[in-house]
Amino acid sequence: MTSLPAYLRCERKGEHMGQMTHPARTGAALMIGAGAMFACVNTMLQFVTMKLGVPAPTATFWQYGIALVVLLPWQGVGLSALRTRRFPAHVLRVGFAVGGVQLWAMGLAHVPIWQAISLIMLSPFFVTAGAALLLDEDVTPQRWLAVLAGFAGGAVILSPWDDNFTLWALAPVVAAALWAASSLMTKRMTATESPATLTLYLLALLTPLNALLTLGSGGMAPGGMTAFLALAVAGLLTAAAQFALAKAYATADAAFLQPFDHVKLPFNVVLGILAFGFVPPGSMWLGSALIVAASMWLLSSEARSPARI
Numbered sequence: 001m002t003s004l005p006a007y008l009r010c011e012r013k014g015e016h017m018g019q020m021t022h023p024a025r026t027g028a029a030l031m032i033g034a035g036a037m038f039a040c041v042n043t044m045l046q047f048v049t050m051k052l053g054v055p056a057p058t059a060t061f062w063q064y065g066i067a068l069v070v071l072l073p074w075q076g077v078g079l080s081a082l083r084t085r086r087f088p089a090h091v092l093r094v095g096f097a098v099g100g101v102q103l104w105a106m107g108l109a110h111v112p113i114w115q116a117i118s119l120i121m122l123s124p125f126f127v128t129a130g131a132a133l134l135l136d137e138d139v140t141p142q143r144w145l146a147v148l149a150g151f152a153g154g155a156v157i158l159s160p161w162d163d164n165f166t167l168w169a170l171a172p173v174v175a176a177a178l179w180a181a182s183s184l185m186t187k188r189m190t191a192t193e194s195p196a197t198l199t200l201y202l203l204a205l206l207t208p209l210n211a212l213l214t215l216g217s218g219g220m221a222p223g224g225m226t227a228f229l230a231l232a233v234a235g236l237l238t239a240a241a242q243f244a245l246a247k248a249y250a251t252a253d254a255a256f257l258q259p260f261d262h263v264k265l266p267f268n269v270v271l272g273i274l275a276f277g278f279v280p281p282g283s284m285w286l287g288s289a290l291i292v293a294a295s296m297w298l299l300s301s302e303a304r305s306p307a308r309i
Contacts, residue, residue: 027252028260030244035264037241042113043271044234048227049109056105057213059231062222064210066235068203084197093185094205100178107171113272114280117265119172121154124261126180135188137253146294150262153290156283187249195246202242259295
C-alpha cells in the first residue's frame with residue numbers, strides 16, 4: 001500500500017505552543033465520545049442476547065439495520081454519499097467489519113462486558129503494527145510503549161490463566177483483529193472518501209450481510225417489544241458512534257488515536273456493574289489503571305512533540 005497523503009501529517013505554524021493541535025484534540029474527543037456510545041451499545045446487545053436470548057445475528061441485523069435508517073436523513077446524509085470509485089475497497093472493509101461484529105456479539109452473549117472489552121485491547125496492537133507496516137505511518141517508540149502498556153493492562157484484566165477462562169473469550173480476540181483491519185482500511189480510505197460515505201457504506205453493506213446470517217440462525221424476529229426497543233436504541237447510538245469514529249480517523253493518525261480507544265474500558269465496566277452486576281475482580285482495577293495511564297502518557301508525549309495532525 002502507498003503512504004497516506006501529506007495533509008494527514010502536516011504541521012501548522014503557530015498552533016503548537018506546547019499543546020496538541022486543534023485537529024489532534026478533536027480526533028481524541030471524537031474517539032472518546034465514540035467509545036462512550038459504543039459502551040451503551042454493548043450494554044444493549046448483552047441485555048438482548050444474554051438475558052433475553054436473542055441470537056447474535058438477529059441482534060446485529062436490527063442494530064445495524066436501524067442505524068442505516070437513522071443515518072440517511074441525519075445531518076443531510078443521503079444517497080448522494082453512496083457515490084464512490086472505490087466500491088471493492090468498501091466491500092473488503094465491510095467484510096472485515098461483519099466478521100468482527102458477529103464475533104463480538106457472540107462474545108457478549110457468553111462473557112461479561114468487562115472481560116469482552118478487555119480482550120478488545122488487542123486491537124490497538126494490530127492497528128499500530130498495521131499503521132507502521134502498511135500505512136507507512138510514523139509510529140514512535142512512545143506510541144509503541146503506550147500501546148504495549150495498554151495491552152499489558154488488558155492481559156491483567158483478562159487473566160487467561162484463570163479457571164473461569166472459556167473458549168468463548170476467543171471470539172472478541174478474533175473480532176479485535178478483524179476490526180483492526182477494518183480500521184486501517186478506514187484510515188487509508190479517508191484520503192478519498194468522506195466520513196458520510198464511509199459510514200453509509202458500512203451500514204448499507206452490513207445490513208444485507210447480517211440479514212443472510214440472521215436467516216441462517218432461525219429468523220429476524222427480535223424477541224418481543226423490549227428487545228426491539230433496546231435494539232432501536234443500540235441502532236441509533238451505533239449510527240452516531242460510527243460517524244464519530246470515521247471523523248476521528250479523518251482528523252488524526254490511526255496510531256495516535258488508539259490509546260484514546262482504551263478509555264471505553266471504564267465506560268463498559270461501569271455499565272456492566274449497573275446493568276448486570278458484573279463486578280470484575282481486583283486485577284481489573286490494576287489493568288484499567290495501566291490502560292488509562294498509557295493513554296495519558298501518549299497524550300502528554302504528543303503535547304511535547306512537534307505538532308502533528
